[in-house]
Amino acid sequence: MRRLLWIALATVPFACTVGPDYERVELDVPDRFRDATEDQSLTTPAALSWFDVYTDPVLQALITEALANNTDLLIAAARVAEARAASAIAESRLFPTADGNASLRTQGIARDGFPLFPEPQDRDGGTITLGGFAVWELDLWGRFRRAAEASQAQLLASELDRAAIAQSLVVELSAAYFRLLAADADLAITRRTIQSRDESLRLVQARLDRGIASMLEVRQAEGLLQSAQLLVPQLEAARSREENLIRQLIGSTPGPVPRGETLDHQVASLTVPAGLPSELLERRPDVLAAESQLAASVAGIGEAKALLFPQVTLTGVGGVSSQQLSGLFNGSSLFWDAAVEVSIPIFNAGRLEANVAAAEARADQATGIYRRTVRTAFREVADSLITLEKLKTFRRIQEKQVAVLIDQSRLSNARYRGGVTSYLEVLDSERQLFEAQRSLVGARLDEVSAVGVLFRALGGGWTPEEADAAPMPEERAARDADPTGSAG
Numbered sequence: 001m002r003r004l005l006w007i008a009l010a011t012v013p014f015a016c017t018v019g020p021d022y023e024r025v026e027l028d029v030p031d032r033f034r035d036a037t038e039d040q041s042l043t044t045p046a047a048l049s050w051f052d053v054y055t056d057p058v059l060q061a062l063i064t065e066a067l068a069n070n071t072d073l074l075i076a077a078a079r080v081a082e083a084r085a086a087s088a089i090a091e092s093r094l095f096p097t098a099d100g101n102a103s104l105r106t107q108g109i110a111r112d113g114f115p116l117f118p119e120p121q122d123r124d125g126g127t128i129t130l131g132g133f134a135v136w137e138l139d140l141w142g143r144f145r146r147a148a149e150a151s152q153a154q155l156l157a158s159e160l161d162r163a164a165i166a167q168s169l170v171v172e173l174s175a176a177y178f179r180l181l182a183a184d185a186d187l188a189i190t191r192r193t194i195q196s197r198d199e200s201l202r203l204v205q206a207r208l209d210r211g212i213a214s215m216l217e218v219r220q221a222e223g224l225l226q227s228a229q230l231l232v233p234q235l236e237a238a239r240s241r242e243e244n245l246i247r248q249l250i251g252s253t254p255g256p257v258p259r260g261e262t263l264d265h266q267v268a269s270l271t272v273p274a275g276l277p278s279e280l281l282e283r284r285p286d287v288l289a290a291e292s293q294l295a296a297s298v299a300g301i302g303e304a305k306a307l308l309f310p311q312v313t314l315t316g317v318g319g320v321s322s323q324q325l326s327g328l329f330n331g332s333s334l335f336w337d338a339a340v341e342v343s344i345p346i347f348n349a350g351r352l353e354a355n356v357a358a359a360e361a362r363a364d365q366a367t368g369i370y371r372r373t374v375r376t377a378f379r380e381v382a383d384s385l386i387t388l389e390k391l392k393t394f395r396r397i398q399e400k401q402v403a404v405l406i407d408q409s410r411l412s413n414a415r416y417r418g419g420v421t422s423y424l425e426v427l428d429s430e431r432q433l434f435e436a437q438r439s440l441v442g443a444r445l446d447e448v449s450a451v452g453v454l455f456r457a458l459g460g461g462w463t464p465e466e467a468d469a470a471p472m473p474e475e476r477a478a479r480d481a482d483p484t485g486s487a488g
Contacts, residue, residue: 021298033381059174065250080162082158095136099134129320129321131320171455179238181445197225267447307355308353313340314341317336388454
């Protein structure tokens with residue numbers, strides 16, 4: 001046993017790690033995002049959280065509840081726990097394994113059986129054994145170290161996937177909340193329009209009674225009123241659906257949802273900086289997860305190459321055995337067996353070489369996926385920036401149009417009451433105003449929803465704890481090169 005220990009210590013200086021080390025892929029990163037303003041390019045999204053972007057306290061409370069209770073997040077957390085356990089299993093292979101055992105064996109021999117034994121031999125007896133078994137496969141070529149690196153990278157990727165799910169959850173929840181506020185605003189506009197059109201109908205009916213208006217104008221007023229009334233049940237159903245969706249996202253059953261600030265106030269309070277393109281690689285969970293998967297695949301190359309070299313395993317068995325309990329701890333009851341096993345690959349029909357080629361191919365795939373993910377991230381930011389900017393322009397123009405149409409409707413109603421024009425002019429003005437007001441609600445909804453999409457595209461919204469828990473792959477590789485923590 002002592003010889004095995006010396007053999008193990010003697011092989012440590014010759015241990016190495018085969019295969020390539022992870023090096024970050026060189027990327028062509030622009031100096032600024034396309035369509036970003038100068039102010040946006042000087043500000044980083046890393047300093048912002050969702051609560052900095054969404055200041056509505058009701059929405060903040062809903063986000064907090066969703067992050068704690070959402071089913072998809074709970075499933076993602078379970079995946080992280082599984083990956084953490086797998087990482088612990090991979091790291092455990094760096095150390096020896098030892099098992100203990102105890103046994104009590106009894107036997108009886110037939111006195112008239114065959115073969116016949118001399119009379120003095122014991123025909124009945126038993127044996128008590130206490131012992132253990134230890135195995136240690138020396139990691140001379142870094143196969144287990146590479147496996148530990150890969151498992152750590154997979155663990156980080158699972159944590160980043162959970163962060164990406166959390167980001168998507170916040171965007172989906174906030175979008176549903178804003179759609180709910182938009183339905184409230186649309187319903188309020190519709191009900192005000194119904195009240196106004198009902199008053200217009202009574203006015204036209206009174207003019208008909210005095211012989212000033214025609215029955216056609218009455219029917220036109222009735223049709224205008226009913227077109228608004230038809231929208232009420234549709235908007236109420238849409239509002240209930242959004243409430244049910246929000247309740248599902250926060251991990252609850254269908255029911256009403258509280259409201260905070262109105263939709264127009266949400267638009268006025270939102271501001272999101274664009275940040276710098278280089279920070280995108282440090283902030284987006286999907287980009288970081290793709291890089292972690294690449295680091296894991298690179299470590300897999302070393303794990304596959306290590307199988308091409310001899311494998312050395314130390315085994316030892318020892319313990320005490322006696323027929324009497326009192327004799328267990330006598331020197332004569334001690335037994336042991338130790339061995340050094342060397343396994344050298346000689347012929348395997350190219351299986352091990354093919355395994356290395358497959359690992360290298362997986363690394364090439366992971367590199368392509370990482371590059372594609374980065375390019376997609378840049379495109380999404382550029383798309384979100386231009387979309388948000390144009391939506392702001394559209395909303396401002398729409399606000400001006402609503403103001404003009406309000407004045408137009410006021411003038412046309414005054415002209416009709418004065419007998420200057422027909423009800424057809426009022427009808428057209430009312431219809432244009434109603435459509436413009438509803439379009440303004442939609443414009444505000446699109447703008448406030450686009451802010452969340454841009455913020456997610458920028459990789460914002462992480463909590464400081466999540467950011468600190470996500471080291472870059474090269475940092476992780478340096479940390480995992482010595483999983484025992486003995487270095488330094």
